[in-house]
Amino acid sequence: MGSARNRLGATAEKLAAEHLSRLGYTILGRNCRFRTGEIDLVAREGGCLVFVEVRSARRRTEVAPAETIGPRKQSRMLAAAAEYLTENDLWDSQCRFDVVEVVFQSGGSADIKVWKDVLEEF
Helix, strand or coil, X not given: CCCHHHHHHHHHHHHHHHXXXXXXXXEEEEEEEEXXXXXXXXXXXXXXXXXXXXXXXXXXXXXXXXXXXXXXXXXXHHHHHHHHHHHCCCCCCEEEEEEEEEEECCCCCXXXXXXXXXXHHC
């Protein structure tokens, strides 16, 4: 069995995918691994291909999840997305990067928030 952190992350990714589906996204892939990095979720919203980074926490903080993605992680996300686009011949697609924040509450529930177009902010 994986560590508690890995289990928390896997649960967060499952909840994020379910939440995005309820919002009208179509989930195309989960944990897409490439030589250059990993994409937690790949989805489509309307005509837009969305690469999703899932961030989980046991409590809410003052820092927005997009702010926790440093330059190195951004580079890996971009490189992995480029590999996905190449492998699937989707370079003509409109794309964006979203972050889904999953904050677990003490009662077992979770608060979920979607931050769209996060790499535009950097």
